[in-house]
Amino acid sequence: MFLGTTTAVLLGLLLHSTAGVWAKPRDTSKVLSIGVVLFPGFQPLDVVGPLDMIFLLSGGQNMTLSTIWRETGPIWARAPELAHPEAAPPPAEGTLPSTYPLVGPHIVATHTFSNAPKLDILLVPGGGGNVVLSENNDTVIEDFLVARFDELEYLISVCTGAVSLAKSGLLKGRNATTSKYAWSWVTQFGHGVKWTPNARWVEDGKVWTSSGVSSGLDMTYALFKKILGEKAVDVVVNAMEYTPHQNRHWDAFAVVHKVPGADTTRPLGDCVGPVGYDFKCARDIGKVH
Numbered sequence: 001m002f003l004g005t006t007t008a009v010l011l012g013l014l015l016h017s018t019a020g021v022w023a024k025p026r027d028t029s030k031v032l033s034i035g036v037v038l039f040p041g042f043q044p045l046d047v048v049g050p051l052d053m054i055f056l057l058s059g060g061q062n063m064t065l066s067t068i069w070r071e072t073g074p075i076w077a078r079a080p081e082l083a084h085p086e087a088a089p090p091p092a093e094g095t096l097p098s099t100y101p102l103v104g105p106h107i108v109a110t111h112t113f114s115n116a117p118k119l120d121i122l123l124v125p126g127g128g129g130n131v132v133l134s135e136n137n138d139t140v141i142e143d144f145l146v147a148r149f150d151e152l153e154y155l156i157s158v159c160t161g162a163v164s165l166a167k168s169g170l171l172k173g174r175n176a177t178t179s180k181y182a183w184s185w186v187t188q189f190g191h192g193v194k195w196t197p198n199a200r201w202v203e204d205g206k207v208w209t210s211s212g213v214s215s216g217l218d219m220t221y222a223l224f225k226k227i228l229g230e231k232a233v234d235v236v237v238n239a240m241e242y243t244p245h246q247n248r249h250w251d252a253f254a255v256v257h258k259v260p261g262a263d264t265t266r267p268l269g270d271c272v273g274p275v276g277y278d279f280k281c282a283r284d285i286g287k288v289h
């Protein structure tokens with residue numbers, strides 16, 4: 001009896017440390033509280049990519065969603081102008097022509113940093129607005145991350161959202177990754193961060209960071225597979241007709257953007273297809289011209 005209990009406790013501890021806090025699949029009656037940080041100049045897909053998957057998953061799992069910024073109301077994906085745009089370097093060849101895209105959606109912030117509810121998962125997107133916040137020495141996001149870190153089951157970032165995690169000190173001693181396009185800018189921030197150049201996304205305990213924009217979808221797929229179980233998430237991803245990269249060490253964009261330490265010996269292509277199926281790549285059966 002005693003031995004049995006001890007074994008159960010040890011097993012529980014082991015599962016706790018290796019598989020996260022929840023048994024798999026999660027008890028769907030427990031509401032999962034999702035938070036997404038917004039700021040003027042967020043990258044649309046960093047937010048709506050993961051949210052589309054979460055939106056569909058919430059059909060089978062009770063969830064709440066809080067979108068969070070300093071003020072509630074519509075937040076524009078277009079970044080505010082820099083106070084000293086003349087100080088910004090001119091765009092180099094192969095870079096985006098402007099840091100101020102002229103069109104972009106608004107997303108409504110439902111909560112402020114002061115009234116956001118208790119959160120289980122917090123997503124921090126990237127975007128051009130990160131540069132403006134940084135130039136203004138605005139630490140409102142970092143302060144929020146530090147205040148909420150202990151209550152979170154997972155803190156996740158997409159693209160340059162990793163800047164806020166690095167600046168907050170929460171990446172100290174952790175493996176992390178970020179946009180390969182903005183690699184040299186992001187990796188100047190934070191102390192003791194083990195920046196990982198060849199990674200679609202990185203998992204380090206409860207802190208997960210993904211590479212550029214679209215990689216957030218792959219990280220979200222992997223994360224919810226862990227939280228809700230493969231079956232529930234596969235249905236949703238196949239309904240989206242999305243083919244996730246499932247190997248987090250695959251990273252062609254470290255090579256494309258010439259990131260120091262990029263592994264140039266591996267093939268840049270990754271054979272992706274519908275989840276849950278054994279498939280052949282189209283080129284292998286001569287269907288691609």
Ligand SMILES: *[C@@H]1O[C@H](CO)[C@@H](O)[C@H](O)[C@H]1NC(C)=O
Nearest residue numbers: 027028029030059060061062
């Ligand atoms: C969501 O929670 C309600 C109670 O708050 C419960 O009746 C319902 O079954 C839950 N839905 C799922 C999918 O578990």
Ligand SMILES: *[C@@H]1O[C@H](CO)[C@@H](O)[C@H](O)[C@H]1NC(C)=O
Nearest residue numbers: 083084133134135136137138
């Ligand atoms: C931000 O901090 C830097 C370094 O302390 C300082 O030089 C700069 O003027 C500050 N910028 C603003 C907008 O306060």
Ligand SMILES: *[C@@H]1O[C@H](CO)[C@@H](O)[C@H](O)[C@H]1NC(C)=O
Nearest residue numbers: 174175176194196203204205
């Ligand atoms: C961090 O990266 C190193 C080197 O790739 C690896 O050995 C280690 O297991 C990683 N740590 C975690 C917590 O994933």
